[in-house]
Amino acid sequence: MIDLRDLVREDGQHLFAWRREPEVNRWMSDQPPETEAGHFAWIEGLLSDPDRRGWIVTHNGAPAGFLMLSGLTNCNRRAEWGWYIGDPDARGRGVGRAAQALGLDKAFDGLGLEKIWAEVFADNEAALKAHATAGFRREGYLRAHALKDGVFRDVVLVAILTEEWRARREAVRKSLAGSNLIAA
Numbered sequence: 508m509i510d511l512r513d514l515v516r517e518d519g520q521h522l523f524a525w526r527r528e529p530e531v532n533r534w535m536s537d538q539p540p541e542t543e544a545g546h547f548a549w550i551e552g553l554l555s556d557p558d559r560r561g562w563i564v565t566h567n568g569a570p571a572g573f574l575m576l577s578g579l580t581n582c583n584r585r586a587e588w589g590w591y592i593g594d595p596d597a598r599g600r601g602v603g604r605a606a607q608a609l610g611l612d613k614a615f616d617g618l619g620l621e622k623i624w625a626e627v628f629a630d631n632e633a634a635l636k637a638h639a640t641a642g643f644r645r646e647g648y649l650r651a652h653a654l655k656d657g658v659f660r661d662v663v664l665v666a667i668l669t670e671e672w673r674a675r676r677e678a679v680r681k682s683l684a685g686s687n688l689i690a691a
């Protein structure tokens with residue numbers, strides 16, 4: 508079963524390892540903090556920042572990934588979505604899709620947001636497919652938008668509105684529950 512729980516300080520060690528994992532880092536537009544001290548300062552900043560909120564994705568109770576919303580204090584009731592499944596054994600098995608459904612419930616029902624958006628590297632098939640399955644729509648194609656490891660990368664802008672998730676939610680949750688990924 509997949510679940511989301513609030514990020515706590517003690518999760519810092521998981522995040523430090525996951526964020527450096529090449530299969531995660533290659534899809535992130537920014538670089539991780541260089542030192543462990545820098546990383547823990549980033550966690551402290553996140554935990555005390557009303558503009559951002561982080562959750563740990565758990566897989567049968569074990570930490571497997573991270574989901575963050577940023578921009579929560581802006582006046583437009585929209586937030587940016589960022590996520591990864593850090594545990595390599597958990598990737599490609601529906602954990603991301605399940606975490607996404609739980610995260611969208613938190614964003615729309617829990618936090619009362621209107622819109623969630625994400626920037627995804629144009630060749631990140633897994634992320635683009637997962638977002639499309641939940642009902643995210645493509646809103647833009649941003650050429651040479653991110654400089655990653657010395658290469659300018661194209662980025663796809665995707666977003667979902669609260670009513671679009673409401674229309675999709677039951678079908679998505681039913682399919683995830685049928686695969687024993689979330690509780691029915």
Ligand SMILES: CC(C)(COP(=O)(O)OP(=O)(O)OC[C@H]1O[C@@H](n2cnc3c(N)ncnc32)[C@H](O)[C@@H]1OP(=O)(O)O)[C@@H](O)C(=O)NCCC(=O)NCCS
Pocket residue numbers: 530531532534535590591592593597598599600601602603604605625626627628631632633634636637640
């Ligand atoms: C993107 C990510 C969160 C998706 O989570 P996941 O648990 O691996 O994905 P799921 O098993 O839930 O599958 C989601 C979709 O991606 C597809 N998919 C999974 N792995 C894939 C791969 N390696 N290549 C292409 N498609 C893939 C699945 O078939 C599924 O498609 P569907 O929704 O049309 O059925 C995860 O792969 C990840 O953390 N990747 C590295 C970091 C990253 O890319 N983060 C997002 C940055 S925008």
